[in-house]
Amino acid sequence: MSSDSSQSPPDRRGLIAFAWVWVGVPLVYGVYELVQKATQLFTG
Amino acid sequence: MSPPVAPPGWSRWLVPPAALSVHLSIGQAYAWSVFKPPLESALGLSGTQSALPFQLGIVMLGLSAAFGGTLVERNGPRWAMTVALVCFSSGFLLSALGAATEQYWLIVLGYGFVGGIGLGIGYISPVSTLIKWFPDRPGMATGIAIMGFGGGALIASPWSAQMLESFGSDNDGIALAFLVHGLTYAVFMTLGVLLVRVPRTEKPVEGAPSILAGPQVSARQAVRTPQFWCLWVVLCMNVTAGIGILEKAAPMITDFFKDTSTPVSVTAAAGFVALLSAANMAGRIGWSSTSDLIGRKNIYRVYLGVGAVMYALIALFGDSSKPLFILCALVILSFYGGGFATIPAYLKDLFGTYQVGAIHGRLLTAWSTAGVLGPLIVNWIADRQEEAGRSGAALYGLSFVIMIGLLGVGFVANELVRPVDARHHIPAPSAASGNSATPSEKESADVQRQQPESA
Structure with missing residues (x-):
């Protein structure tokens, strides 16, 4: 494991946030729909 | 094709979303049932015929994961994710053509055969890479990805239903829905193709174990070890037990409380099924992460041992207490999900990281077997009991006893797992x-x- 250059590696926090939002938004939508349906067990 | 190597400073936290973009997409397979009623009325199909694309897709998932695993290891995760993207999306596009021209065989070929290859290659594509990036937490890493497969159905089910409502349920509406699915999933999965990287060093994390630490066993050699077949039995038994509940969840809870003062309505039963899906998903990430703390053998002792106790509680007291029935079923389903998600890390512990994805692919034949075994046991026994004039909870008693027995077999197989003999190791x-x-x-x-x- 050696340093390939004297420059520090680019800051990838923006990319990390974008990637997690990309997959997180549809997942939250799916979980929201699931919770709506699951509550029918107690109200239906 | 060489695997894509991470540039200096690449964060390992970019790899789980890459894996999720693939697994959240291919998890759509479990939402196929949304398309069944419209296809049946638009193309004049029977229920058995409309299930064909899904069934062929699952068969192709097992076959392509088992036989394509070595290629995935050789060509790397980007190649595998690209193959998964192309196959899964073009499966939908072929299906769109089939629906538009009313050629059902094109839907079976597209979604089932071509799309099914995408399911199998996509399922195993990130496993080995995630384990290499997270040698300190392999259970958590694979748990995130495999949770995504469960999450995919949660997203696709309401999304596809809304689309069919907007476009119409005739063949043109179905064709448009397939087209939108194919294009959207292609864009969504592109993130995974672009982001996935293999670590540039054997120690991607300071203070964590090396990727090459411990024994390394090839996929070809792994299937010759008793450890592989012990884990095959463990996975098969655990999945069979979960499917035993999942397959008939709605009629089961209705039957159990039919003759009580608090019967379960059809709507409430649908809510129960949804709750089971949540437990399945939570188990994938929760239990798999726990395995990093307590060890793989111990967590399978919990899945199989406590799972058997849960089945016994349902069989003995389930019809007298609704909360107890629901709680036990939720625990069993969380173990079902946990069993799927923890197995790659168990394989890594025994066979190393070298070809863990390919070994995982071969082990998934246990899933295909359980997919036949679980529903067969529960449905066949329930039908025979009904013919014998029984009703309510009595329809399932014998099935539960068999499930407890199968979990016992799995428990023994887990106890027999020992470190792999040195003669199987790669020098x-x-x-x-x-x-x-x-x-x-x-x-x-x-x-x-x-x-x-x-x-």
């Missing part, structure tokens, strides 16, 4: 050199090639 990488290398020396050199800076 240390430094031993491989020259043109006259033996097959295991060539495999050893392959380990080197997959880890560019490991020497």
Whole structure:
């Protein structure tokens, strides 16, 4: 494991946030729909 | 094709979303049932016919994961994710053409055969890479990805239903829905193709174990070990037990409380099924992460041992207490999900990281077997009991006893797991050199090639 250059590696926090939002938004939508349906067990 | 190596400073936290973009997409397979009623009315199909694309898709998932695993290991995760993207999306596009021209065989070929290859290759594509990036937390890493497969159905089910409502349920509406699915999933999965990288060193995390720590066993050699077949039995029994509940969840809870003062309505039963899906998903990430703390063998002791106790509680007291029935079923389903998600890390512990994805692919044949075994046991026994004039909870008593027995078999198989004998290990990488290398020396050199800076 050696340093390939004297420059520090680019800051990838923006990319990390974008990637997690990309997959997180549809997942939250799916979980929201699931919770709506699951509550029918107690109200239906 | 060489695996895409991470540039300096690449964050390992970019790899789980890459994996999720694939697994959240291919998890759509479990939402196929949304398309069944519209297809049946638009193309005049029977229920059995409309299930064909899904069934063929699952068969192709098992076959392509089992036989394509070595290719995935050789060509790397980007190649695998690209194949998954192309197959899964073009499966939908072919299905769109089939629906538009009312040629049902095109839907079976597209979604089932072509899309099914995408399911299998996509399922195993990130496993090995995630384990290499997270040698300190392999259970958590694979748990995130495999949770995504469960999450995919949660997203697709309401999304596809809304689309069919907007476009119409005739063949043109279905064709448009398939087209939108194919294009959207292609864009969504592109993130995974672009982001996935293999670590540039054998120690991607300071203070964590090396990727090459411990024994390394090839996929070809792994299937010759008793450990592989013990885990095959463990996975098969655990999945069969989960499917035993999942397959008939709605009629089961209705039957159990039919003759009580608090019967369960059809709407409430649908809510119960949704709750089971949540437990399945939570188990994938929760239990798999727990396995990093308490060990793989111990967590399977919990899945199989406590799972058997849960089945016994349902069989003995389930019809007298609704909360107890629901709680036990939720625990069983969380173990079902946990069993799927923890198995790659268990394989890594025994066989190393070298071809863990390919070994995982071969082990998934246990899933295909359980997919037949679980529903067969529960449905066949319930039908025979009904013919014998029984009703309510009595329809399922014998099934539960069989499930407890199967979990017992799985428990024993887990106890028999021991470290892999040294004769199956690949020699240390430094031993491989020259043109006259033996097959295991060539495999050893392959380990080197997959880890560019490991020497």
